[in-house]
Amino acid sequence: MVIGVDLGATNIHAGLVDEEGRISGEVIRGYDCTSKHDVIEVLLDVLSSLKDKARSVKKSVKKIGLVCPGPVDIDNGLLINATNLPGWGVVPIRDMISDATGMDIHLDNDAVGAVLAEAWVGKARGLNTFMAVTLGTGVGTGVVLDGKVFRGGRRKGTEWGHLIMSNKGLYRCACGNDGCIETMCSATALVRLAQKKGLNVLSAKDVCKAAADKDIIALEVMDEFSYNLARALYNYSMVLGPEII
Ligand SMILES: [Zn+2]
Structure with a gap:
């Protein structure tokens, strides 16, 4: 059994994962990511409760x-x-957690984790070239090319959420550029778009709930958001020629 942890910009999702990929004991904990030391404390607490x-x-x-x-x-x-963990800089997070827990850690990018999970127990089993796109605070991309994770020439992975798709996004991207896919297709972008159109919402879940309740503005927001997301996925498919996204 292993512990799987997704450390995001607003939440930690973690759980126990068995040899078949089944998850149990799931934990979700929110935090303010501006203090990396507080986040590490939360992470260590979550790990300790999962070990118990x-x-x-x-x-x-x-x-x-x-x-x-x-x-x-x-x-x-x-x-x-x-970019979505402002002020963190370069963090030796693997050794910090390993030293504190005495355990062996494998560190990776979140979208790479997602794409490997799809290859293991999900929709990409048996395929060779595919990608996963994570839509959260930002947009992450994990790419498998000819059966191997593609990490790019400098081995820092793909950051295709920062491909520029428009002259102007819904907000300036945390990377410093304007018009990144992330500023049009993330959960953050969904909320910003809804707020711009006058909806009183605080989270992507609020927008989805309003759309499910057939709120006319929320449905318009979902239409525009889906169009933006479709354009991004089309661009990814043109670059990679994947069997599945
Ligand atoms: Zn960006």
Whole structure:
């Protein structure tokens, strides 16, 4: 059994994962990401509670898989200037967690984690070239090319959420550019678009709920958002020629 952790910009999602990819003991904890030390404290607390859960069912945790948003140096265990974790800079997160827990950690990018999970137990089983797109605070991309994770020439992965798709996005991207896919297709973008059109919403879930309740403005927002997302996915498919996204 291993612990899988998705450290995002607003939440930690974590759980115990068995050899078949089944998840149990799921934990979701929110935080303010501006203090990396507070986030690390929350992360260590979550890991400790999951180890206790494993022990309570007489299982041992062999390893921790940790995924983070933004570029990672998997060889050296570094999280590198993640745009949606402002002020974090370069963080030796693998060794920090490993030193604190005494456990072996595998660090990777969150969208790479997603694409590998799809290859293991999801929709991409048996395929060779495919990608995963994560829509959260930002837009992450994980790419498998000819059966191998594509990490690019500098091995920092693909950051295709920052491809520029428009002269002007809904807000200036945390990367400093304007018109990034991320500023039109992330959960953040969905909320900004809804607020711009006058909806009183605070989260992407609020927008989806309003659309499910057939609120006419929310339905217009979903239409525009879906069009933007379709354009982004079309561009990705033209670049990669994937069997599935
Ligand atoms: Zn950007």
